[in-house]
Amino acid sequence: MSGQYASFGTQMRAGAEQAVADINAAGGINGETLVLEVGDDSCKAEQAVAIANQMVGKGVVFVAGHFCANPSIAASAVYADAGIVQISPATTDP
Numbered sequence: 496m497s498g499q500y501a502s503f504g505t506q507m508r509a510g511a512e513q514a515v516a517d518i519n520a521a522g523g524i525n526g527e528t529l530v531l532e533v534g535d536d537s538c539k540a541e542q543a544v545a546i547a548n549q550m551v552g553k554g555v556v557f558v559a560g561h562f563c564a565n566p567s568i569a570a571s572a573v574y575a576d577a578g579i580v581q582i583s584p585a586t587t588d589p
Contacts, residue, residue, distance in 0.1 A: 496535035503562055507584060508533055511559060536570070538563035547573035555579060564588035 496504040511531055519528045532555055534546035543566030550558060551573060558574055558581040561567040567586040574581040 496533065496537075498537040498539075500538060500562055503585065504535070507560065507562065534560075536561055536563075536566045538566055540565045540569035542566065543570040544573060546570065550574075551577040551579065558582070559584060561586070 496508065511533075515529045515531045518524065523529060532550060532553055534550065536543035536546050538561075543561050547558075547570035556579060558570075558579055560581075561570055561583060562585045564586045565588075567581075567583045568588065571581055
């Protein structure tokens with residue numbers, strides 16, 4: 496959302512907002528509407544972990560992110576421990 500890859504963050508947010516709107520317009524998932532939560536890790540691992548913990552606290556069940564590899568890897572442990580599915584649209588580091 497900010498930092499050197501902010502333009503990609505803008506694109507990710509716009510895509511997520513549209514996907515949530517489309518899904519909700521079609522009745523949601525199992526009759527429940529989706530709510531989009533957005534976090535900004537600025538491509539920093541320590542910030543990504545903080546955001547991951549916030550998302551766990553909010554009861555998030557799915558994460559589409561993080562964009563940068565190191566933050567994505569750092570946050571993945573938090574998501575895994577909480578049973579949250581995480582995908583990354585850009586991380587290529589195995």
